[in-house]
Amino acid sequence: MGIAACQEESPTTLDANLLPEEPITLEIEIPWEDFASDLEVFGGYGAPWELGTGVIAKAFAGVLDARTLARFGAYPRVHQVRDTTGTTRPDSSLTFVGGRVVVVFDTIASTDNGPVRLGLGATQTRWDNRTVTWVTAVDTLNDLTPWPQPGAGPVTLIGTTVWDPAEGDSAWFELDSLQVEAWADTADLSRGARIESLTENTRLQISKVALRLDTRPSSNPDTLVVLTAQRDEISFVYNPFPEAPEDGIRIGGAPAWRTILNVKMPDKLKGPAELCAAAGGCPLEIEPLWLNYAAISLTSERGEQAFQPTDSIGLDLRQVLRRDALPKAPLGESLAGLLGYRVGPDAFGTNAGTEIEIPMTEFVRDLLREQDGNATPTKTLALLSVFEPISIAYASFHGPGDESAPVLKLVVTVGRPMELP
Amino acid sequence: MNQFLRISVLLLIVSLTTTRSSAQSLYNAAGMGLPVEAIDGRARALGNLGIGLWGNSLLPGDPAAAGMLIMPSAVIVGQPSWVKYDHESGNSGSIRGNRFPLMGVGYPIFSGMFTLSLSSFLDQHYKSQRSSELKLRGEQREVTDLFEQDGSIGSLNFGYSRPLGTSAAIGFNFGRYAGAILRRLERDFSTISLPVTLESYETSSRWTYSGNSLTGGVAANVGSVARVAASVTWSGNLNATASDGTRGMDREFSLPIQYRLGTSVVLAPGLMITASAIRADWANIQGDLDTPTAVGSTNNIGAGVEFSQASLFGLTIPLRFGYRIGKLPFSLGSETATERILAGGLGLSFSEANDIVLGGADIAIERGRRSDSILTEGFWRATISLRVSGF
Numbered sequence: 001m002g003i004a005a006c007q008e009e010s011p012t013t014l015d016a017n018l019l020p021e022e023p024i025t026l027e028i029e030i031p032w033e034d035f036a037s038d039l040e041v042f043g044g045y046g047a048p049w050e051l052g053t054g055v056i057a058k059a060f061a062g063v064l065d066a067r068t069l070a071r072f073g074a075y076p077r078v079h080q081v082r083d084t085t086g087t088t089r090p091d092s093s094l095t096f097v098g099g100r101v102v103v104v105f106d107t108i109a110s111t112d113n114g115p116v117r118l119g120l121g122a123t124q125t126r127w128d129n130r131t132v133t134w135v136t137a138v139d140t141l142n143d144l145t146p147w148p149q150p151g152a153g154p155v156t157l158i159g160t161t162v163w164d165p166a167e168g169d170s171a172w173f174e175l176d177s178l179q180v181e182a183w184a185d186t187a188d189l190s191r192g193a194r195i196e197s198l199t200e201n202t203r204l205q206i207s208k209v210a211l212r213l214d215t216r217p218s219s220n221p222d223t224l225v226v227l228t229a230q231r232d233e234i235s236f237v238y239n240p241f242p243e244a245p246e247d248g249i250r251i252g253g254a255p256a257w258r259t260i261l262n263v264k265m266p267d268k269l270k271g272p273a274e275l276c277a278a279a280g281g282c283p284l285e286i287e288p289l290w291l292n293y294a295a296i297s298l299t300s301e302r303g304e305q306a307f308q309p310t311d312s313i314g315l316d317l318r319q320v321l322r323r324d325a326l327p328k329a330p331l332g333e334s335l336a337g338l339l340g341y342r343v344g345p346d347a348f349g350t351n352a353g354t355e356i357e358i359p360m361t362e363f364v365r366d367l368l369r370e371q372d373g374n375a376t377p378t379k380t381l382a383l384l385s386v387f388e389p390i391s392i393a394y395a396s397f398h399g400p401g402d403e404s405a406p407v408l409k410l411v412v413t414v415g416r417p418m419e420l421p
Numbered sequence: 422m423n424q425f426l427r428i429s430v431l432l433l434i435v436s437l438t439t440t441r442s443s444a445q446s447l448y449n450a451a452g453m454g455l456p457v458e459a460i461d462g463r464a465r466a467l468g469n470l471g472i473g474l475w476g477n478s479l480l481p482g483d484p485a486a487a488g489m490l491i492m493p494s495a496v497i498v499g500q501p502s503w504v505k506y507d508h509e510s511g512n513s514g515s516i517r518g519n520r521f522p523l524m525g526v527g528y529p530i531f532s533g534m535f536t537l538s539l540s541s542f543l544d545q546h547y548k549s550q551r552s553s554e555l556k557l558r559g560e561q562r563e564v565t566d567l568f569e570q571d572g573s574i575g576s577l578n579f580g581y582s583r584p585l586g587t588s589a590a591i592g593f594n595f596g597r598y599a600g601a602i603l604r605r606l607e608r609d610f611s612t613i614s615l616p617v618t619l620e621s622y623e624t625s626s627r628w629t630y631s632g633n634s635l636t637g638g639v640a641a642n643v644g645s646v647a648r649v650a651a652s653v654t655w656s657g658n659l660n661a662t663a664s665d666g667t668r669g670m671d672r673e674f675s676l677p678i679q680y681r682l683g684t685s686v687v688l689a690p691g692l693m694i695t696a697s698a699i700r701a702d703w704a705n706i707q708g709d710l711d712t713p714t715a716v717g718s719t720n721n722i723g724a725g726v727e728f729s730q731a732s733l734f735g736l737t738i739p740l741r742f743g744y745r746i747g748k749l750p751f752s753l754g755s756e757t758a759t760e761r762i763l764a765g766g767l768g769l770s771f772s773e774a775n776d777i778v779l780g781g782a783d784i785a786i787e788r789g790r791r792s793d794s795i796l797t798e799g800f801w802r803a804t805i806s807l808r809v810s811g812f
Contacts, residue, residue: 413622
């Protein structure tokens with residue numbers, strides 16, 4: 001039917017007089033004591049090996065020592081080699097005559113700009129990559145084995161080298177054929193490389209460790225071929241392990257820290273006056289759809305210097321589904337999105353005191369929707385890093401009981417009752 | 422009878438499955454909206470106001486005319502329009518939309534004709550927007566308020582008409598106003614990020630309309646050369662009842678008594694002229710409106726001529742021309758808005774028996790202009806009515 005085919009267009013006028021009275025939009029800041037309580041900081045989520053990177057430090061900030069442990073996988077057994085007649089064929093009789101451990105640094109996440117002296121040693125004690133710490137080599141079920149020397153020691157010293165960031169992002173240690181032979185036995189659980197810093201007040205992040213093998217093939221003994229043994233395991237140990245803050249908020253680290261708090265909305269709002277006027281009087285119950293924006297606002301602080309972030313940290317916010325099951329309580333979906341809310345490292349150093357807002361509008365709307373009579377339910381939130389663990393460093397924020405305590409920031413719009421013309 | 426029922430059902434299905442009626446004027450935003458006359462394509466083409474037309478018609482404003490029908494009839498009217506507007510603020514643009522101002526059936530019973538019709542009364546659909554500045558985080562930020570009013574008032578009419586002798590008829594309609602209005606305001610914060618985009622604020626209020634009306638009319642033929650008809654519609658208050666959850670109040674609006682008068686004169690075989698007038702004083706409603714609105718009396722007149730023996734390609738196709746002028750009850754400016762319409766149209770007969778049209782269509786094309794002190798609208802409007810008759 002022709003009439004039905006016509007496109008509909010609604011008449012739209014820009015005459016502001018034809019609109020209902022303008023709604024009022026206001027910012028409201030709710031102090032900690034009116035919206036949050038029961039703050040607790042839990043540590044121990046994840047382990048350093050999950051990072052897949054290493055950290056080395058020596059008396060960094062006067063306190064932090066860290067060493068990286070790595071194990072290499074099985075050496076290559078066959079390689080395509082051109083023989084003396086010029087024919088390329090597989091050679092399974094390889095002789096490893098030496099090699100080197102190559103260490104690649106994350107220059108952004110490292111704290112030093114000048115040359116750093118590094119040491120490489122071979123571990124002598126059986127150690128477990130997943131449970132290794134500064135004092136324990138193995139901490140598994142029915143097996144608690146301490147290091148003979150705290151700090152993954154003792155080791156057989158292999159060599160030292162100097163890494164100068166101005167010359168590149170990597171350093172290497174030469175290995176003789178005996179050491180190469182010693183690390184070839186993959187059944188030996190004590191094998192491993194311990195990398196440490198010998199220069200004080202340094203903290204470096206290792207992004208990659210590789211073992212390059214100098215190989216002499218049987219089919220062409222005059223040729224030296226360099227092969228790579230894949231890195232099998234990597235972790236790091238450090239000391240001291242930071243204590244949980246009494247009042248502050250801590251997020252991140254390896255193992256990671258989480259901060260838990262209870263949140264509820266105030267039963268009624270008693271101001272500001274403009275809001276009361278628009279809503280027809282106070283005290284006022286906020287309706288969920290009046291809420292345009294809600295965010296928990298944290299004020300960053302300088303944490304322990306040894307664990308100061310050197311790269312940005314993604315902050316996440318999730319609902320704790322069962323507080324009584326902490327620290328292993330299940331968490332809800334992220335309220336901060338896939339990448340979380342990223343905060344630069346300066347916020348915990350030179351720009352300490354920066355206000356960081358983590359939006360949670362839909363969460364607060366849900367709190368208001370579940371309002372039972374005059375009271376909103378209390379829910380528990382966890383502040384954590386998007387990936388756990390993310391680095392040895394952690395983010396610190398002011399906690400309750402301080403003038404920079406977290407606040408709940410709201411943007412609320414209230415319309416006047418809409419009448420017919 | 423079976424054929425009539427089939428066609429009636431078909432018309433009903435068509436009416437229910439086509440697009441819903443929508444706005445056709447910015448004057449919908451004035452007061453209680455823009456009146457929508459429940460008249461068919463023939464009356465539109467003749468500039469007629471829906472009363473006193475010679476021949477068969479089923480119009481709620483002319484209840485006596487139904488008494489002169491001799492067999493069951495049904496009519497449905499569709500009306501697309503294209504509007505261009507200029508606002509004194511410099512805002513101009515165009516809109517288009519459809520509506521179905523009338524659906525009706527008549528069936529002979531108790532020596533008269535029982536009628537049932539659904540007709541439009543006031544159209545209230547429009548949108549509006551404004552920009553505002555807010556202070557957020559110490560900075561001035563711009564937000565946009567989007568407003569939409571979606572509503573209309575119609576009337577469900579039950580009527581009975583019967584002839585008085587061979588040349589006159591009386592009739593009445595009991596009307597029940599119905600409809601709803603939804604007013605929805607949204608504040609759009611999409612330009613503000615803190616650090617994520619703010620959620621929009623939305624609020625809405627809904628009212629349902631109710632009320633009663635009674636229309637009485639008479640019609641008389643003067644020999645076979647003229648028809649004169651008159652009718653009066655009395656309306657009780659129009660009640661707007663707020664739905665649950667609506668913060669607005671219930672309201673009542675006074676509706677005016679509407680007086681209609683119309684005549685048709687056959688000057689010569691195949692040549693008919695018609696004239697009609699309607700008057701309604703809306704002044705009493707002004708006190709019921711919260712928004713200051715210019716309210717006036719609607720004194721509308723229209724006249725037209727029909728050449729019923731015109732032919733095209735061997736078919737008899739009545740040609741019609743008309744003109745009407747009048748005032749709108751509500752204006753956006755300080756002066757009463759006026760409306761002038763020049764119309765033309767034709768009739769098509771799909772099926773005839775003994776000079777009685779069993780199935781046909783009337784098409785009208787109108788070129789009109791509405792204006793007050795701040796808004797001028799020029800529009801093209803087509804009206805297509807389909808009618809069927811027969812047992």
